[in-house]
Amino acid sequence: MKTSKLLLGLLLSGSLTACGGGGGGSSAPKPASSIAPASSVAPASVAASSIAPSSAAASSLAASSAASQGAVTISSFIVVDQFGYLPHAKKVAVIRDPQTGYDAALSFTPGATYQLMNLDTNAVVFSGSAVSWKSGATFDAAGDRAWWFDFSSVTTPGRYAVVDVEKNVRSPGFNIGADVYKPVLKHAMRSFFYQRAGFPKELPFAELGWTDGASHIGAGQDKNARLFSDKNNTATEKDLSGGWYDAGDYNKYTNWHAYYLVALLHAYAENPTIWTDDYNIPESGNGVPDIIDEIKWGFDWLKKMQNSDGSVLSILGLSHEKAPNQHASPPSSATGPSYYGPASTSATLTSAGAFALGSKILAGLDNPELNTYAADLKTRAENAWAWAVANPNVTFRNNEGVSAGLGAGQQEVDDAGRATKKTTAAIYLFAATGSATYRSHVDANATNATSWVDVWNEPEVTAWLYYASLPDATGAVATSLKNQYQSAFNANNNWPAVRNGDDPYRAYIGTSNFTWGSNRTISRKGLTFHNLIDYNISGIDQTEVRNAAVGYLNYIHGVNPQAMVYLSNMYSLGVHSSVNEFYHSWFTDDSPLWDRVGRSTYGPAPGFLVGGPNPSYDWDGNCTSGSPNAGCGSAAPNPPKGQPAMKAYLDFNTSWPLNSWQITENHNDYQVAYIRLLSKFVPAP
The missing domain is CATH 1.50.10.10 (Glycosyltransferase)
Structure with missing residues (x-):
């Protein structure tokens, strides 16, 4: 569906209001600036972290929040893993042009020349062009057209950004290094x-x-x-x-x-x-x-x-x-x-x-x-x-x-x-x-037992x-289980979807799998690939396996239509856009200490994975979009309702009747899946 320029402008300007109830009650309407898409929000202040980031990540925070390299400003249409990339991993920046959804009134077509710039030295280390995904097709799950800028050949550790020379914009900064995660x-x-x-x-x-x-x-x-x-x-x-x-x-x-x-x-x-x-x-x-x-x-x-x-x-x-x-x-x-x-x-x-x-x-x-x-x-x-x-x-x-x-x-x-x-x-x-x-x-x-491989099992x-x-497992059974698993990966939406590049964001799960807790689904899908290595399935290319699995990690770290890291308050590690608020009884709506990064004193604690986009999201039945009514302020928000699957997200933590827990609540089940996937890409000391 097309979102009007008026609605989009209200979302980005903070003029749209929504209810700020909590604990089953209601309260005064909450300014929509607090529930705008995260990429439009820059934190005013970030609490110090006792887990020290790398010096490059720490020094980049100020630059990442506004501008760097002269007039080159950060664009939400050039999305990258905002933590970074391993030296020998696949590295692909995704350039997005919205066609449907809350940002459809905006547009972006990449310029002819893309560069990878070292943010510490201003040196251009790689240059090329963005390649159209599926000849300009719209990816229905996201409502976007897309291009890929592949800079995998760059392996030198450092702090970088992807720059569109013609449009004079760049991606958020990120690191390349063995210990980025x-x-x-x-x-x-x-x-x-x-x-x-x-x-x-x-x-x-x-x-x-x-x-x-x-x-x-x-x-x-x-x-x-x-x-x-x-x-x-x-x-x-x-x-x-x-x-x-x-x-x-x-x-x-x-x-x-x-x-x-x-x-x-x-x-x-x-x-x-x-x-x-x-x-x-x-x-x-x-x-x-x-x-x-x-x-x-x-x-x-x-x-x-x-x-x-x-x-x-x-x-x-x-x-x-x-x-x-x-x-x-x-x-x-x-x-x-x-x-x-x-x-x-x-x-x-x-x-x-x-x-x-x-x-x-x-x-x-x-x-x-x-x-x-x-x-x-x-x-x-x-x-x-x-x-x-x-x-x-x-x-x-x-x-x-x-x-x-x-x-x-x-x-x-x-x-x-x-x-x-x-x-x-x-x-x-x-x-x-x-x-x-x-x-x-x-x-x-x-x-x-392993003839079907998907996120749900x-x-x-x-x-x-x-x-x-x-x-001491029964040999014939063990062999059969591994063979079944390998066969299952050559069917359905496993290797075929990855090798065909069926998702421009390189994290294919299928539109129907974007449900409540989609970030757990993304994490588990990455794990199904890495299981091929972890459990010694024969006949695989380990580099291909790791590149497939890390794509799902990149998605959670910013390679998504929101251009945001789906972990809470990670600004101490130098990211540009992170979850600023999420549904949690401690970090509750309207808390003067813990509600939202940049508005409350501290915002939520860092490192919590939120549920993620959920196209089944709905507000309580007493809310009607665009109509003032009890408990809903002047209008119920959109997004997240009525969006393409990957855009069914909003950076907010309002309780009843807007029920933000459907997309922004944390859950230990999401957390363990993500931790297990992330740990595959962390080196030994």
């Missing part, structure tokens, strides 16, 4: 520190501006959580403190939490030499990689959720009752009560797999304390398996029916989902124990490939 990984991983419940965020570990006391440890909270169905019974109280907030609220879901541990364990095991002990968390410097310390923090909570009979409780949540300060800012000011749900088969199976893989990985670190911890995890895994086998159909659907009000998202699965969880648990139990019982269960369910397929990598 290392500080990014630290920030992304540190988001779990900020998500810790029941743990103080204090200097020097919390960065200046994002300190807080321990949350959810008051009367009736996590240390004294009660069964949701028996709230008045003190006999049900359990100490379930710790763990991580699951997303932008303060709930904790066992099925999902256990999987985050699995994903982080894979991130470590697939590239163990890159993980260092200097991420500036309280455990840093203890001789254990900080990712393992964070994993252990997660396991400490999961262990509390396991009952003595081996079963695992399903959820620790905050009731949606009208309790005061239920999801308050900062987290330590939240005073509402905590409740848990009963054990379920799915939560127990997912936990069994996590306990088992944790036992396997931690036992391999040759650390006496962790060896003892790993042995305990192994016992817990086998106890959980035994309970789940004896109780195969125990379900609990939180926040539905009699459990309405407990938590928010639904984590329960159907019969097929439990069967998948059981097989996945068996894979990790076999790795930890070597027992033929688990191997037999795995082998019996291996038929066509990536966690399960990764588990199968992990099984195929184990030395």
Whole structure:
């Protein structure tokens, strides 16, 4: 659809208003300047980071926010990975010309000559022309025409920009270097520190501006959580403190939490030499990689959720009752009560797999304390398996029916989902124990297990490939799994889409896969490619594989129609346009301290991956676009509604009735997928 010049002008000028409600209520309209497309917003101030950026990135921040090289100004139509590129990776700047969507009133046609300029020396190091994508076709998922400027031949480390000589504009600055993603990984991983419940965020570990006391440890909270169905019974109280907030609220879901541990364990095991002990968390410097310390923090909570009979409780949540300060800012000011749900088969199976893989990985670190911890995890895994086998159909659907009000998202699965969880648990139990019982269960369910490869089954397929990598796996099954995976990659939208260049932004997932959490989808798609290397699939070109996978990383880092980094507040690393605000109970709308970069004192903490474009976004039914009505100010915003899939995004954090969580909420599931992909491109110290 075409967006009028009037609407676009209102969005960019700040004249359009939208409601600024929060927590289920409404408040005065919020100026639209706070929800304009991110590329039009330059932060007024950026809090200092305790994770030091490279000197080139730090020195470029001022230049990147306005202009550099005389009159050459930054254009949102020349999009690049704003962190940078590895020396020997594929490097392609995308030049975009909007045809449909909120920016359709604008246009850009590249000039005849493009240059790669070293921003430190002003030297032109490469010159060429931009090549039209698909002979000028419009990419429907983005509503853009596009051109590619390939500067892959430049491998010399430095600080660069892509310049359109004729139009006198350039891209944001970026680095070329072997370690361009290392500080990014630290920030992304540190988001779990900020998500810790029941743990103080204090200097020097919390960065200046994002300190807080321990949350959810008051009367009736996590240390004294009660069964949701028996709230008045003190006999049900359990100490379930710790763990991580699951997303932008303060709930904790066992099925999902256990999987985050699995994903982080894979991130470590697939590239163990890159993980260092200097991420500036309280455990840093203890001789254990900080990712393992964070994993252990997660396991400490999961262990509390396991009952003595081996079963695992399903959820620790905050009731949606009208309790005061239920999801308050900062987290330590939240005073509402905590409740848990009963054990379920799915939560127990997912936990069994996590306990088992944790036992396997931690036992391999040759650390006496962790060896003892790993042995305990192994016992817990086998106890959980035994309970789940004896109780195969125990379900609990939180926040539905009699459990309405407990938590928010639904984590329960159907019969097929439990069967998948059981097989996945068996894979990790076999790795930890070597027992033929688990191997037999795995082998019996291996038929066509990896014959379909897509983003939606990536966690399960990764588990199968992990099984195929184990030395004691059944040889014929392992060979079949790898062959299936290789065959699947030569079909559908895997290698054909990449080799045909079907996405000008070089991150093809298909329009239909742009749904809630599309940035997780992007990350998982990149992982499906890199699995070919990680799990030794034969007959591949490793350079081609890595170039395919890194394209998905480039997309998250700025090679997208928004020309923005989809991580929060990354200006300390020299980016030009980053997520300025996102839906989170701490970094809440209208907070004078943490709402938005450049308007509030600090903005949100750095390193959180937001959900991303979501064409199914919709505001509450009481809002009507362009018409004043209750709670919606003068008009509900567009974007994100009614846009091409990749443009269905807005840099805002307004709660009900505009429901920004559909596109800008963080989620640990997004975070672990991104961290695992990013870690593939970070060198060992």
